[in-house]
Amino acid sequence: MIEKIFPKIHSEGYKFLIISIFLTIILYVFSSFLGLVGIILSIWVYYFFRDPERYSINDDNYLVSPADGLILSIQEEVSGPKELELAEKKYTKISIFMNVFDCHVNRSPCAGKINEILYKPGKFLNASLDKASTDNERNYYKIINSDGNEIIVVQIAGLIARRIVCETSKDDEVIQGQRLGMIRFGSRADVFFSNYKALVKENQRAIAGETLLAVRK
Secondary structure, three states: OHHHHOOOEOOOHHHHHHHHHHHHHHHHHHOHHHHHHHHHHHHHHHHHOEOOOOOOOOOOOEEEOOOOEEEEEEEEEEEOOHHHOOOOOEEEEEEEEEOOOOOOEEEOOOOEEEEEEEEEOOEOOOOOOOOHHHHEOEEEEEEEOOOOOEEEEEEEEOOOOOOEEEOOOOOOEEOOOOEEEEEOOOEEEEEEEOOEEEOOOOOOEEOOOOOEEEEEO
């Protein structure tokens, strides 16, 4: 119960929390109302950077969601990311939108080896727009699972987000639900896969590491 009320926070959040608390103290000196606003802001910063434990199914027959948020779209037979030279291959693509109240720690949909990580600078359009997938700052992870299938996770910065944090490296072996990194302040995650059937629906809420995203065909 205590962990739900006071969850641990991601290491990226400590400096922002310290800054918000410091500003709150300064604001309170000038106005109790502004001090209250600062307290609310500090509470929001604390919960934005929360990093709760998640418990994956640990079953190679399933893919789990890489992000908390709203399922924006499910597209079949789309080309893979050209940045990874996969434009000639066809995948199912699921896009998940993380608003500023969602947990922003991203996780691996499956167990496997990280074959490639590629960072691309870009714009900061609203992450709910389709063109954010190709225009915004983003980070690609290509994971090869036990069957040799390519699972691609794309972290996409949003309108407010200005930094994608990567916590894994090329050639790392990851387990299902393991943390890959996080995005600061509102963003999106895209997943590309083949040989799996989507289990989620558009406008459904997903929980990173736990929601079953797709099942092996």
